[in-house]
Amino acid sequence: MSKLLGIFLGILTAIGGFVDIGDLVTNAVVGSRFGLALAWVLPVGVVGIIVFAQMSGRVAAVSGRATFEIIRERLGPRLGLANLGASFLINLLTLTAEVGGIALALQLASGIQPLLWMPVAAVAVWIVLWRVKFSIMENVVGLLGLCLVAFAVAVFLLHPDWSALAQKAVPLMPSSEHPSTYWYYAVALFGAAMTPYEVFFFSSGAREEGWTKSDLAESRANVLIGFPLGGLLSLSIAVCATLVLLPRGIQVESLSQVAMPVAQAGGTLLLIIVILGMVAATFGAALETALSSGYTLAQYFGWPWGKFRRPSQASRFHLVMIVSLLIGLGILATGVDPVQVTEASVVFSALALPLTYLPILIVANDPQYMGDAVNGKGTNALGLVYLVLILAASIAAIPLMIVSGMGA
Template sequence: MSRLFRLSLGIMTSIGGFVDIGNLVTSGISGARFGMSLTWAIIAGTIAMTLYGEMAGRVASVARRPVFHVIRERLGVRTAMLNLVAFVLLAVLTLAAEIGGLALVLELVTGVNYLVWVPWIGAAMWLVVWWWRISVLENLFGMLGLTLLVFVVALFALPTDWGAIGHGVTHPWVPAQEGHPMYLFYAISLFGACVTPYQVVFFASGGREEHWTAKDLREMRLNALIGFPLGGLLSVAIMAAAVVVLRPAQIDVSHLGQVALPVVEALGPVGLVLALTGFTAAIFAAGVECTLSIGYSVAQFFGWGWGKDRPPRDAPRFHLACLVAVVVATAFILTSIDPITLTVVSVVLGAAAVPLTYFPVLTVANDRRYMGRYVNRRWVNGLAVTFLLGMTVVSVVALPLIFITKAGQ
């Protein structure tokens, strides 16, 4: 059991990074509209996230430097400042989407308009960041988020045509009614939901909070190699469940409640309770991760004291940055912008910004002055450079696709 809890950072990162509001929505929409033909995007995103997550964790363990400390050292102050501004803006946008998504879950449960819940959710996230120790966050949200495995169970309870599911995975196609721009837009959204930059910042900074060193590389790799693929598995299961139930009924996902319909059909009220529990844990964890990542990035860049388990009097500016992030994100979602549209746009823009965070991590992971004998192996560099080039292409085409497809409408 103690070994299981030692993996909780990776589990929480996977639950709140992969299967947050972004992946819940994009996996549900993609399954309903494209079948399993976009599974490759989740697989590619999972491999990329695992690769760079392990790299960032290794840098944090061996060089004992968090991500934004590294970015400032390698890129210089001016370039790193641009990187910081882009990261914070996108992380706040993502945080707003998480707050709105959790409000939609509460609307589904209570019938009360989601906007009523938004201020309370923002306050709850801030209080959790302020008071709870990081070990409590990891264990609680990591374990509760595992209830999303109910989507895997539902696939076996439903009349699933496994042959058709497998054929859709291995033979991608573009539905005639969708077109290539729409297909590419949702491919980028799925990929972006897997590789959001705040995951890297949270995972590496969390490792520093747990005082990882080179002696802890095995534990770190277990967190990365189990946690991130687990998130990918859950994403594929959500997509497949939508294929079985939503696609035949021609249900186009426009509300979070529709993502849970396959579980309700398979397992009834018990399945619904488990799904909503998983939704709540995943989205709340993602909101906490976003909030902490903003505080981490700002404090690390400016050289301030930081740390989730440091009391506010010892790291006041770190906690202030977290508070400002929550307030701004809460105010933004209170403008009544549609949380689902905001979610889709945020993951696509996040995919476009990935190279800004990942390139410095790759650079330092190959620098023997920092890493000594723990530099990347050749095959790791080959994969990492391939993904980075792909991410660079994504960053170029993402914004035009938002306008061409009207954000996937």
């Protein structure tokens, strides 16, 4: 039973990481504009995050060190500090988007303006981080996030022509779109699938739960169940948008438009279920990103950290999370559109990926840390392929953002 419950770490990471506000919005935007012409990015992203998370989880379990402890050791204080600064700022941007995403999801449920929900969302996240045990947090949010399966149910209720749908899932650039826009959204989807905070959370979560070398099978189960599940849910969101929004020329600019195909397919009941899933997914991602803010700084500077410690025993770790939530709330209070923050966060995530991926890849091959649990030939082959892809996405992210006008 304990092994079964442990798999919920992967489910939470998938629901609150792979399927967060970034994936909800980005997949719906892409489906409403490109149909399934960019569907190929999803399996690429799923395999990439599986490789990345599997290495980071194994490193944490075998070496007893989480991501930023390793980064400081391998890169040294100066280069490690630059890495920390960039990773922390992008994580903070993602946290801001997730808190805004909770407010947008609650607006769907209540009709109350998101600006009024934002402080409620931030306080709720803080209370859970302060008072709720890690195991309860991951299990409850992971289960509620499974309500997003409503998107997959909606696909079947819409009765698509499956052969015609499969024919659309080819990597062809629509003639109505500029190449820079097509590749901008390809990078955005890739960044949404491989957001760095997923790995910060996953490797630190392994330490929270006290994983050792004997838990590697559980780590693999987490990765191989959680992330493909997240990928299937993301694909369902894109398919729903392709079937309902694309034919009507509706381009997604709000979370209500993301949910529109579900309401059309299954009516009020299915809509309620998907809204519950959206709240759970964005709330889970806000928990992960807030924790990741504390994890990164505490691990780098050697502070006590983790929810397995009392707040009084890890006061700086908890203080970082509180300050991060307040900064995110302050950004949202300026009236910035959470959807735009989300779109920016997924692109900048692609920009930051090499900073954490390369040190983990190096350490996963270091016998001093890993003993006989170093990467195998197959993992290394995939790892090097994805290193090239990650570097290419990182280099292209900002130029594509500028040239395409953020996909306008």
